[in-house]
Amino acid sequence: MNPCPKNREPLSLLALGELDEPASRRLRAHAESCAGCRSYLEEISRVTDTLSSEAATGAIRPSRDFERKVARAIEAEARRSWGARVVAGWRDATAEWRVLVPVGGLAALLVAAWLQIEKRPANPRQDKAVNHPSNSAKPEQIAEPSLAVYDRAASQSLEALDKLLAREAARSVNSGGPVYTAALLGDRRELE
Secondary structure: OOOOHHHHHHHHHHHHOOOOHHHHHHHHHHHHHOHHHHHHHHHHHHHHHHHHHHHHHOOOOOOOOHHHHHHHHHHHHHHOOHHHHHHHHHHHHHOOHHHHHHHHHHHHHHHHHHHHHHHOOOOHHHHHHHHOHHHHOOHHHOOOOOHHHHHHHHHHOHHHHHHHHHHHHHHHHHHOOOOOOHHHHOOHHHHO
16 A cells, blocks of 8 residues: 555654654554555564664675665756656556546536536527527518617617618608607607
8 A cells, every 4th residue: 555645755754763753643643544654654664674673783785886876866866857757746646546536527527617608608688689580570671660679779780770760760750750769769768
């Protein structure tokens, strides 16, 4: 089992006896409840115990080029690009499927929500007005004007409204009826 990524280094320091007492107590309490951290602590403790007992007897002697190999490895790690470090960090983070599945699900939900938002018309009322079958008639073809007719003409274009108003003004002057103007459109009481 793998330990919690944030506890890997502190567990190593605990096995070496390098942690202060409060941090050591906290980490031991966590290791009691976390199987991965407990297993890692036991394993690293065995290694440190073996190494310290071998070092005490003098049985372990590094090869001549050991220090040089370690120094090269440290330099190679320091020179590693930030991209390679990100990929390595991603690999460590995705080792736990419990993290990957919820993050993937959240990403899918966000994409689905974004697609739904993109599909919606900017002005639903205007889309309905433009696509409605009753709007297929041109303002010039409507016999009796009403407030709804003027409103529809105005939502289509100002030119359509102007054309409708001009046509009705000409018709009203000839018939002696009331003349509607754009100023009257705002005051519905005068139109009724």
